[in-house]
Amino acid sequence: MHLKNSIQLNASNSLPMRLPSKVMRLNRLGSFHQTRLSFNRQLINEMYKKKWTFNISEWNFNEEGVGNAVIKAITDINVFSLIVFCHSIKDEERSDRVIAEKWDMTFSLFDGEPTEDEISYMSKNLKIQELGRHLNKQLTLSRANKSVRIFATVLECLSNGKQPDHNLINDIGYLIRTTAVYGNGKFGIGDYSEIQNKSFLKKPFQAEMLTVYLIRYFSIEIINYLAKIKGGSKAVKLNNTLSRHIGVGNATGLGMAPFIINHQELLHKWINAREKAIAKVISLKKLKPSEQLKIITLIKQAHEYSLQWKVDNKIQMKRINEIRLNLKKIIKNKDTNLILKDTYPLKKLIKYNEKKISIETQELLNSILIEPFSKIVDDLVDDMNCEETITLPINTSIHNIIKIIKLKYSWALRLDLTKDSENFFFWYTSETKSEPRLGNRFVDEGVEKELPFDIPHQIQKCLKILITLPKEMSVSEAIINHPEIRLIIRRILIKENYPYSEIQDNLIGSLTKPKDMLRCKLSFFGASKYDPKSNLWTRITLFQGAPLPHQINKKRSCDWLFPILKLDEK
Amino acid sequence: MIPISLNEIFSETKKAVRSVNIDWGTAHDTAILSRWLAHHEISFLGSLLKSLELISNKQLSLNILSNNNKKPLSTTLMGILLVEYVCENQLIWKGYIDNPIYLVAAMGIISYEQQVELELKDKNHKLIAYTQNKELFFDFKSNIPLSGFVYLSFNKNKSYKNLIKIDISNIPIIPMVNKKCWEKLKAMAFKTYVPESNKSRISGAGY
Numbered sequence: 156m157h158l159k160n161s162i163q164l165n166a167s168n169s170l171p172m173r174l175p176s177k178v179m180r181l182n183r184l185g186s187f188h189q190t191r192l193s194f195n196r197q198l199i200n201e202m203y204k205k206k207w208t209f210n211i212s213e214w215n216f217n218e219e220g221v222g223n224a225v226i227k228a229i230t231d232i233n234v235f236s237l238i239v240f241c242h243s244i245k246d247e248e249r250s251d252r253v254i255a256e257k258w259d260m261t262f263s264l265f266d267g268e269p270t271e272d273e274i275s276y277m278s279k280n281l282k283i284q285e286l287g288r289h290l291n292k293q294l295t296l297s298r299a300n301k302s303v304r305i306f307a308t309v310l311e312c313l314s315n316g317k318q319p320d321h322n323l324i325n326d327i328g329y330l331i332r333t334t335a336v337y338g339n340g341k342f343g344i345g346d347y348s349e350i351q352n353k354s355f356l357k358k359p360f361q362a363e364m365l366t367v368y369l370i371r372y373f374s375i376e377i378i379n380y381l382a383k384i385k386g387g388s389k390a391v392k393l394n395n396t397l398s399r400h401i402g403v404g405n406a407t408g409l410g411m412a413p414f415i416i417n418h419q420e421l422l423h424k425w426i427n428a429r430e431k432a433i434a435k436v437i438s439l440k441k442l443k444p445s446e447q448l449k450i451i452t453l454i455k456q457a458h459e460y461s462l463q464w465k466v467d468n469k470i471q472m473k474r475i476n477e478i479r480l481n482l483k484k485i486i487k488n489k490d491t492n493l494i495l496k497d498t499y500p501l502k503k504l505i506k507y508n509e510k511k512i513s514i515e516t517q518e519l520l521n522s523i524l525i526e527p528f529s530k531i532v533d534d535l536v537d538d539m540n541c542e543e544t545i546t547l548p549i550n551t552s553i554h555n556i557i558k559i560i561k562l563k564y565s566w567a568l569r570l571d572l573t574k575d576s577e578n579f580f581f582w583y584t585s586e587t588k589s590e591p592r593l594g595n596r597f598v599d600e601g602v603e604k605e606l607p608f609d610i611p612h613q614i615q616k617c618l619k620i621l622i623t624l625p626k627e628m629s630v631s632e633a634i635i636n637h638p639e640i641r642l643i644i645r646r647i648l649i650k651e652n653y654p655y656s657e658i659q660d661n662l663i664g665s666l667t668k669p670k671d672m673l674r675c676k677l678s679f680f681g682a683s684k685y686d687p688k689s690n691l692w693t694r695i696t697l698f699q700g701a702p703l704p705h706q707i708n709k710k711r712s713c714d715w716l717f718p719i720l721k722l723d724e725k
Numbered sequence: 726m727i728p729i730s731l732n733e734i735f736s737e738t739k740k741a742v743r744s745v746n747i748d749w750g751t752a753h754d755t756a757i758l759s760r761w762l763a764h765h766e767i768s769f770l771g772s773l774l775k776s777l778e779l780i781s782n783k784q785l786s787l788n789i790l791s792n793n794n795k796k797p798l799s800t801t802l803m804g805i806l807l808v809e810y811v812c813e814n815q816l817i818w819k820g821y822i823d824n825p826i827y828l829v830a831a832m833g834i835i836s837y838e839q840q841v842e843l844e845l846k847d848k849n850h851k852l853i854a855y856t857q858n859k860e861l862f863f864d865f866k867s868n869i870p871l872s873g874f875v876y877l878s879f880n881k882n883k884s885y886k887n888l889i890k891i892d893i894s895n896i897p898i899i900p901m902v903n904k905k906c907w908e909k910l911k912a913m914a915f916k917t918y919v920p921e922s923n924k925s926r927i928s929g930a931g932y
Contacts, residue, residue, distance in 0.1 A: 291728060291899050340732025348731060348764075545757050546805060546835045549813040584740075585921040592921050601919030607749045631810040634750075635789050641750025641806070 170434035171502075176566065178426060181660045185671025186474075186515040188522045189716065191529065192428055193681030195698055197536050198364040199715070201355045202707045205231040209369075209704040211376065212236070212268075219243060220381050223278065226369050227268070233354050235294070236265040237369035238277055241377070249300045250334075258284075258298035260331070262373075264366040266292045266345060284335075285342055285588055293344040294362040296337040299370060302404060306330055310378055313393060314386030324397050325463050325720045328684055328696040330374040332404030336363045359421070359540050360680060364697075371403045371698050395703070400720045402683070402699030408692035409591045412672040413582070416608050416662065419646060420541050423653035425679050428539050430655065432525045432532040437502040439528075447495040449527040450504075451486075453716065457523055458482040460717035466686045474515045481508075481516040526716050547648060553633055554626040556644060559651045560618050566659045567611035568618070579665035582606040593669060593691065608662045613643040683718065726901040734900060735760040737907075738773065740914035745781050747802060754805040758830045763900035765830075765891055770906045772824050776801035777913065785823055794874070797821035804831035807877065812841045817878040825875065829854045832877075833861035833891060841879065848874035852888065855880070862888035 177183065189196070201207075208229045216222035226237045239262040248257045261281040269277070273290060280287030284298055305319075305327040312319040338360070340346040347356060355361050375398050382390040393401070415422045442450070461478045485491055485508060494503045501524050509517060525532055561568070570577055575597070583601050585592045596602055607613065617640045624633055634641045650657050660667065668690040677685070682695035700718020702709065739756035743749060755773075762769035776799055779785045785799040789807050792798040798820055800807060804827040811818050812835060822828060825845065832843045836856030844855040853875070854863035 288727075291730065340730030343728060343730055343733070346731045544838065545754075546838050547809055549809060549839060549841070551813075583919040584917060586915070586918040587921055589918065592919070594919070594922070599922050604917050604919050629810075629813045631806060631813050634806055635810065638751055638787065638806075639748045641748060642753065643750075645750060645753075 170431060170438060172430050172434045175654045175657070176659060178430060179655060179657060179659045181658060181668065181671040183514055183518065184658065184675035185668065186513075186518040187429075187675055187678035188519050189678055189681045189683055190429060190432065190522045190525050191532065191713075191716065192432060192525070192536055192539070193679055194358065194360045195364045195368070195681030195701065196713070196715075197358055198355070198361055198368060199701055199707070200533070200713050201230075201358075201361075202228075203712050205355075206708060207231075209372065209707075214380075216241065216377070216380065218384050220377060223274070224373060224376075225269070225274070226373060228365060228369060230354060233266075234268055235365060236268055237366065237373065238263050238265055238269060238274060238281070239370065239373055240278060240281055242282060246303070249303065256283075258282075258334070259300045260370075260373075261298045262366070262370055263289070263293045263297065263344070264295040264362055264369070265290075266294055285337075287342065289343040291343065291345045294338065294347075294356075295366040296342055296344055297333055297335060297366055297370070299331040299333040299374075299403070301331055302327055302329060306378070309393070310381055310385065313378065313382035314390045316386065316389040316391050318391065318394055318397060321397070321720055321722050324400055325722060326465065327404075328400070328699050329371075329402045329404035330378055331370065332406060332694070333367065333370070334406055335410070336366055336405075338363045357540060358536060359425070364680070367403050367405075367697050368701070371401065371701075372704055374403065375401055375703070395706075396720070398703055399701070399706070400699060400718060402696035402701070405682070405695050405697060406688075406692060407673050407677060407695060409593060409669055409673075411676050412669050413591050413606065413608070415672055415676055416610075416658070418543065419649045419656035420543050420653050423649075423656035424539050424541050426655035427653075428535040429521075429525075429679075432528075432535055433521050435531050436524050436528050437499070437505060439501060440498055442495055442500050446527055447492070447500070450495060450501075450523065451492070453523045453526055454482055454486055454491075454520075456719060457519055457717045458486060459719045460683075463719055463722070464684055466684075468687045471685065471687050474513065477513040478516045478519060481512040482519075484511070485520075522716065526714075529713075544649065547630055547645060549629075549631075551630045551648065552626065553621050553624050553628045553630065556630060556647055557618065557621050557626075559647050560614060560621075563650050563654075563657075564611075564614045564647070567614040567661075570611050570615075570661055570664075572612055572615055572661075576665040577611075577661055578663060580663045580667060582608045582663070596663075607642055610643075610646065610657065611661050612663075613640075614647075616640070617643045617647075727904045727907060728899045729763075729902050729907060731760050731764055731900060734763045734902075737910050737914045740917045741773075741777060741910045742802065744913045744916040745777050747780070747787075751787075751802050751806075755802050755827075757834070758801070758804055758827045761830045761834060762826060763902075764898065765833075766898055766900070767826060767830075769826060770902050770910065772826060773801060774906055774909055776823050776827075779823065789818070789820075792820045792822070794821050797823045797873075799823050800825065800828040800831070804828045805834065808832055808835045808841075808843060811843065811877050811879050812839070815879045817876055819874070819876045821874050825853060825873075828875075828877065829861070829863050832856050833863075836861060844876075844878055844880050846876045846878075850876065855888065861891045863891055864889045 211226050213225040220241050221243050222241055224239045228235045239260055241260045244257045263281055280289055289296055309319045379392045461475055464475050466472055494500055578596055581594050581596050581602050583592055583594055583604050620637050670687050670690050670693050673693055677695055682697055683699055684696045686694040700715040702712040706712055735756045738759040739752045742752035742755045759769050786792040786796045787799055789810055800822040801824045808831045835841055837859050840859050842856055845853045847853055
């Protein structure tokens with residue numbers, strides 16, 4: 156794909172899209188919530204539309220739950236298998252760290268049905284994860300640990316014939332927690348470019364989402380199995396209500412952050428789809444009474460969800476409290492109903508509330524407003540992936556580049572980069588499992604191996620060079636003499652055509668909170684219950700409230716925004 | 726020979742190139758070319774390692790406008806920039822290069838993305854490769870000079886019939902590379918990593 160032929164934001168359809176200068180700030184990106192465009196929602200929609208079925212084709216476990224299973228997802232045209240191995244590990248060996256070396260379970264999504272030889276190969280390599288070499292028929296590579304806060308308690312309850320406490324299930328939200336889900340060619344597994352023509356995998360991160368969905372199913376099946384072994388005839392299965400509220404936990408750190416810096420076009424595609432969806436719904440002239448009711452119902456549900464969302468992190472808890480107050484006010488305000496009956500109701504609802512509510516509530520409200528309008532927003536998911544550009548467009552002059560910098564990177568030019576605070580961090584790749592890390596430039600070693608995430612710095616340096624060159628000089632001639640600007644020129648040219656492709660903050664500044672970058676990406680995965688543990692990592696839950704395999708084909712199985720659980724009275 | 730994914734080839738090449746003090750943009754270009762070659766089942770790793778060694782020893786030029794037979798231009802690294810330069814200025818570039826394979830890959834990519842027509846000839850004006858209608862024609866089994874003097878020119882509306890079309894459709898393949906060479910590339914890539922501090926380690930995810 157050639158840059159100049161790529162899409163132009165909003166050039167022909169005149170949708171009232173929000174400006175990148177508003178959307179692409181870290182504090183807003185770090186306030187995003189799941190929407191119906193999120194990748195896990197896309198996966199469930201696909202399962203529903205194509206009538207997927209699931210079955211457990213192998214189940215070989217001993218009384219301690221050590222063994223292996225194969226769970227098949229059968230689509231309209233393909234079969235994918237989750238191969239799971241459960242291991243026996245000591246409590247002290249259990250760690251959420253990506254650098255851990257042992258896990259309760261290791262697993263992989265396999266393209267097709269594995270042979271015995273392939274299962275045998277995986278039994279040796281999956282358990283050592285990054286240290287193993289993996290088959291190209293494997294689409295993902297992952298591992299998980301039991302949640303020590305809940306697994307044993309739930310098992311005890313079920314084996315004694317009781318359902319566990321709803322509050323406990325809600326407070327934790329998952330039985331197992333993954334620490335990494337590798338995909339797309341890592342450690343020898345299959346490249347997605349080789350299988351994209353195949354099916355639903357054309358959409359982003361679908362293999363990873365399917366892996367997590369299937370391991371969630373497995374986590375429920377294994378606890379039911381162990382309860383039966385432990386309790387015999389008195390044991391019960393986790394009921395449907397609680398099972399559905401079980402998601403999969405994940406501890407996400409800096410490993411995720413570089414993706415949204417390195418893949419500008421993709422970032423644009425994701426944000427653009429979301430922004431287009433918002434623009435489409437706020438352009439609706441009138442709402443049917445059923446749609447008005449749905450919006451109100453969703454706001455109430457989001458409020459209840461916020462009441463059930465509790466974290467230790469004081470800053471995030473403050474934000475959650477703001478959401479609670481903001482939503483309560485919207486619900487109680489008589490104007491809300493009047494606005495929804497008016498013309499251009501959703502546009503007015505946003506305008507009316509925007510200055511009264513926090514950024515996090517604004518973005519949560521956007522998720523709500525998109526939700527009822529599947530018919531007008533769901534097709535946007537078809538434009539959330541792209542082939543990334545390689546060559547720089549020919550016939551681009553220095554004059555053009557300078558013009559784009561001044562127009563599109565004014566935020567970067569305004570920064571005073573001589574300040575220590577704007578040079579505080581540096582990003583690097585750690586020797587430990589090749590994980591990205593953030594170092595303090597004034598303390599830590601390794602600055603000379605810094606990753607090129609200092610975008611405003613590169614912009615300012617590039618401009619300084621370009622203004623010394625003849626205006627009509629071509630880009631390639633400029634790069635011949637200054638190869639160090641090639642990377643940033645590529646970014647600039649992508650930014651010209653992909654307005655939402657650049658985070659408009661200094662990613663090495665002292666105020667940068669990488670968790671905002673993680674949160675942005677995780678919202679597109681469809682994460683819920685963000686539980687930040689520092690500025691560098693967060694826990695989340697995936698697929699909480701999603702239909703279980705036997706519920707996929709039921710009506711409304713695709714609607715599961717802001718899952719709530721009826722809690723036990725204390 | 727061992728199977729390696731295309732993404733591994735991309736990421737390890739990028740870091741290995743960076744490890745010899747090449748800028749990130751050029752490292753990115755080289756990684757793309759390696760991945761393209763692997764995807765088309767064209768051997769690349771030996772010539773890549775050789776080029777990186779020569780670059781470390783300052784025996785290759787990184788400037789399109791400056792080369793000679795003792796210090797040829799590294800098309801392994803500068804291949805994409807060279808085809809962009811030739812297309813942009815619509816000229817015939819001639820000079821000594823280290824690695825025609827990488828230059829051919831760059832021709833294939835720019836032709837596919839920007840539909841430009843290029844031809845590459847050896848010092849005797851024998852055709853090595855050309856592009857036409859977004860397609861690349863190149864007989865890589867018999868037409869691979871290891872290095873040497875070439876002419877790269879921007880051409881419009883020429884037609885040829887004597888070379889083999891490279892199929893650039895996405896045929897699933899599993900790239901196979903020499904294990905020893907791969908380990909060498911990985912060792913170079915590893916040089917771009919930093920030992921993490923204890924503080925950084927304990928502030929990572931999961932703690």
